[in-house]
Amino acid sequence: MSSKALIDSAVFNSTTSGRKGIADKLFAHWFSRLVYAQIWEDPQSDLDALQLRPGANILTISSxxxxxxxxxxxxxxAVHAVDLNAAHLAMLDIKQKAxxxxxxxxxxxAFLGDASQSDNIKRYQRHIRTHLSEDASHFWESRSLSGKARYHYFSNQAYQHGLLGQFIGFAHFFVRMMGGDMSKLLEARNLQEQAQLFEQHVAPVFETRLFKFIARQPLALYSLGIPPSQFEALKRDASHGLHLLFKERMRHLACDFPLEQNCFAQQxxxxxxxxxxxxxxxxxxxxQHFYRLKRNIDRLHAHHTTLTAFLQQQPRGSMDAYLFLDAQDWMDQQQISELWQEVTRTAAPGAKVVFRTGGEASPLEHQLPANLLSAWTTDTEHNRRLYATDRSAIYGGMHLYIKR
Incomplete structure (x- = not known):
């Protein structure tokens, strides 16, 4: 199935009608290209939550x-990485093969970290090109709007490409236009200076009339991968205005973790x-992780499908861990129920599920049928502590569910 068909099936649901229907169609079209060149959920928080034993079978969304x-x-x-978007799987494939x-x-x-050296073209051509999957090869060898094949991204700041990378670039331009400067944060030498520089160079922008207007427009957030349904959840949490909610989440990213330990803040x-x-x-x-990753690299398997469709093909009791990012914010009650019916069937005893939400609340407590919800347990206070460790800092909640 094509990326467009898969994304349409995920975005269009029982809530797609009227103005939201138009917004859903726009988002589905927007999301069908490369959105995330790097992921924005903290894997260290995931692993701390999961406490995996060696030999676990893991299902995650690729992004x-x-x-x-x-x-x-x-x-x-095994790590099974599924995604609706073939461009994300192409990004995963080039990283895996590198x-x-x-x-x-x-x-x-040099290739994946710096991602801007001219020698990376030779690295791609000599060591990576012939090993890519057919779909990934087609993506990276195809020409971008610049006229060059997309693999040239890795000689030209690869993470500034994709919709999120472009959004971050626009955010820097916008903040400068409003009299601030996001890059000043990198001059901080400790948490106290991070907070001072944030208040001086970034925080005032959130109070401008123009930003308040932009914050109310769902279209402005499509490049962050925020669909209309998730935007509605954000609004429910923003009792004093979306501009203040975004300000506090940016403050969390900028001020609550040392910059030298936060790759998300660096980006x-x-x-x-x-x-x-x-x-x-x-x-x-x-x-410190490189040689373990290289030794285990063939245990990573990519799948261009939905979470539910993948799980329907798996044996009962075969999975130990599930990582759903914020995918359930896209889903209506029927979609969530169908997914968790398969999660519950395929979960081994003690299996764990981790996911994020745009708002603070988990959607499962009011959307999952009681017979499915009763098979799982969660601890709200523990979830709040997990959320506090997630250095990406862009979500409202992080949730852990454990099979009873």
């Missing part, structure tokens, strides 16, 4: 691929990774 690769550090039997076939860690860091405020500091890199690019 930009960073987390699926990071989970290989837990010595799983780790497997580039000659050493330094070459991988948000610097538009690149800091390859000179290991702790500032995403988990899958840190040298």
């Amino acid at each position: 930009g691929g960073c987390n699926a690769l990071a989970y290989l550090s837990a010595e799983p039997a 780790i497997k076939h580039l000659p050493d860690y330094d070459a991988v860091l 948000a405020f610097g538009r690149r990774y800091n390859t000179h500091q290991q702790t500032a890199l995403p988990m899958y690019l840190q040298q």
Whole structure:
């Protein structure tokens, strides 16, 4: 099935009608291209929540691929990465093949970490090109709007491409236009200076009339991968205005974690990774995990399908961990129920599910039928503590459910 058909099936549901129907169609069209060159959920928080034993079978959404690769550090039997969007699977494939076939860690860091060196063209041509899947090869060899094949992204700030990368670039331009400067955050030497620089150079922009207007427009957030249904959940949490909700989440990203330990802040405020500091890199690019990832790289399997369709093909009691990102924010009650019927069937004893939500509340408590919900347990206070550890800081909630 094509990416467009899969995305349409996910976005269009029982709530698609009227003005929301038009918004759903616009979002589905927008989301069918490369959105995430890097993922925006923290894999360290995921692994802390899951406490996996070696040999686990893991199901995750691919997105930009960073987390699926990071989970290989837990010595799983298999990581199954599904996605509706073939462009995300192409991004996962090039990262997977770079780790497997580039000659050493330094070459991988240059290609996937720095992602802007001219030598990366030779690295792609000599070591990666012939190993890509057919679909990934078609994506990376096709020409972008610049007229060059897309693999040239990795010689030209790869993570500034894709809709999210472009959105971050526009955010920097907008903040400067409003008299601020997001890049000033990177001058901070400690948490106190991070807070001071945020208040001085970023926070005032959220109070401008123009930003307040933009914050109310769902179309403005499509490049963040926020569909109309998730936008409605955000509005329910924003009792004092969406501009203040976005301000507090940006403050969480900017001020609550040391910059030298936060790859998400490096991308948000610097538009690149800091390859000179290991702790500032995403988990899958840190040298301490590299050889384990390389040893386990063939345990990662990509699937162009939906979560539910994948699980329908799996044996009963065969899965140990599920990572759903924020996908359930897209779903109506029927879609969530169909997914969790398969999750409950395929879950091994003690299996765990981790997901994020745009708002604070889990959708399961009021959307999942009682017979399915009763098979799972969750701890709201523990979930709040998990959320506080997620360095990406863009969601309203992080939730862990455990099979009874």
